[in-house]
Amino acid sequence: MRLATWNVNSLKARQDRVDEWLGYCDVDVVCLQETKMANEQFPHDRFMDLGYHSVHVGEGRWNGVAILSREPLDDVHHSFADGLDPDQEARLITATTAGVCVTSVYVPNGRAVDDDHYKYKLAWLDRLHDHIDAVAAPSNDVLVAGDFNVAPADIDVWDTTKTSGGTHVTKPERDALARLYDWGLTDVFREHHQEPGLFSWWDYRGGAFHKREGMRIDLLLTSTSLTEASTFSLVDRTARKGKLPSDHAPVFLDVTR
DNA sequence: ATGGTCGTCCAACGA
Numbered sequence: 003m004r005l006a007t008w009n010v011n012s013l014k015a016r017q018d019r020v021d022e023w024l025g026y027c028d029v030d031v032v033c034l035q036e037t038k039m040a041n042e043q044f045p046h047d048r049f050m051d052l053g054y055h056s057v058h059v060g061e062g063r064w065n066g067v068a069i070l071s072r073e074p075l076d077d078v079h080h081s082f083a084d085g086l087d088p089d090q091e092a093r094l095i096t097a098t099t100a101g102v103c104v105t106s107v108y109v110p111n112g113r114a115v116d117d118d119h120y121k122y123k124l125a126w127l128d129r130l131h132d133h134i135d136a137v138a139a140p141s142n143d144v145l146v147a148g149d150f151n152v153a154p155a156d157i158d159v160w161d162t163t164k165t166s167g168g169t170h171v172t173k174p175e176r177d178a179l180a181r182l183y184d185w186g187l188t189d190v191f192r193e194h195h196q197e198p199g200l201f202s203w204w205d206y207r208g209g210a211f212h213k214r215e216g217m218r219i220d221l222l223l224t225s226t227s228l229t230e231a232s233t234f235s236l237v238d239r240t241a242r243k244g245k246l247p248s249d250h251a252p253v254f255l256d257v258t259r
Numbered sequence: 260a261t262g263g264t265c266g267t268c269c270a271a272c273g274a
Contacts, residue, residue: 011274012266036274038267063267111274151274206264206272247266249274 003152003259004029007220008241008252009108009186009203013066016248017045021239023252026054030072031099031170032252033106033147037066044068055099061092065212067106067148077137084132088135094130096137102228103138107148109127112169123151127178129257131185140186144225149250151219154179154189157198158218170217194235203250204239211242214242222255233258 006029010016013034024032037044037060044058044182049070059080069075075097081088083096096105109112112123130146138144152175161163169175183189191200201216210216224232234256242251 015266036266064273113273203274207265210264246265 003030003031003257004255005102005147005222005255006238006252007033007035007106007218007222009035009149009150009248009250010251011036011248013039013045013068014043015246017048019241019248020043021048021052023238025043027252029254031072031102031104031130031145031217033104033109033203034068034070034146034252035066035106035149037068038062039066041186057095058111059092059095065092065108067093067095067108069095069097069099069104069106071097071104072094073100075099076114076227079133079137080085081120082129082133083089083136084129085136086129089126089129093126094133097134102145105134105146105148107146107150108147109151112175113171115167115172117211119200123173124178125170127175128181131178132182134185134187136227140207140225141227142216142225143228144187145228146187146223147221149219150179150221152176152179153219154192155216159215160199160201160215161198164215165217170219183221186225188226188229190229191218191221191235191253193229193232200237202253204242207248220250220253224255228257231257
């Protein structure tokens with residue numbers, strides 16, 4: 003089984019690239035982020051024609067997350083299942099497919115460490131932990147994948163002097179990831195690659211992609227059973243090249259049983 | 260030379 007996550011930075015602007023990508027990557031389950039689309043606009047029929055069931059939660063102009071799967075998607079949660087008020091923004095969707103509890107996440111950016119949005123980001127990550135705990139158990143097959151807007155370690159940024167003092171690399175953000183690890187999830191890409199210089203996002207400006215100046219902020223977190231069955235993980239740099247790319251590349255994970 | 264690009268949609272703002 004091949005799993006993937008991709009922040010497409012507007013599905014409207016990216017539909018042709020997404021269709022092309024689905025045509026070559028032979029993926030079974032995809033978590034999408036930043037569809038920037040209202041629910042009634044989401045192209046369920048188009049994805050069905052390409053062989054994928056889909057679930058989506060969107061709000062229109064910003065955010066929006068989806069899951070595509072070759073198998074049906076059941077037990078859908080369109081926001082946090084922690085029993086508190088629903089999130090104002092469309093940043094999380096959970097469904098069960100092919101025996102895996104899959105959650106697609108678009109973690110708030112945070113903007114700046116002195117911004118209220120950074121507080122929202124930390125609170126959101128805490129709620130994500132409680133959500134996962136509510137919908138799954140560590141002994142299940144669990145995938146939490148998406149744009150976390152957190153670089154898990156210094157190896158995940160191109161130059162720590164350039165990112166120091168900003169969001170994405172602070173201790174509270176990384177501590178929030180550690181809480182998910184403590185629950186039983188693993189940043190599975192790093193189980194397969196230990197070398198530096200492997201990123202999933204590059205700023206559109208200044209030729210950052212070609213200078214290899216990026217961050218690895220798109221993560222697949224897997225429970226132990228999936229981690230142990232995983233055989234291969236890859237950043238699909240091809241999808242970041244060419245005409246009208248997203249600023250994020252997809253990340254793949256293969257699980258073989 | 261102190262910006263540099265996109266996407267949302269036409270003015271800025273978010274990333």
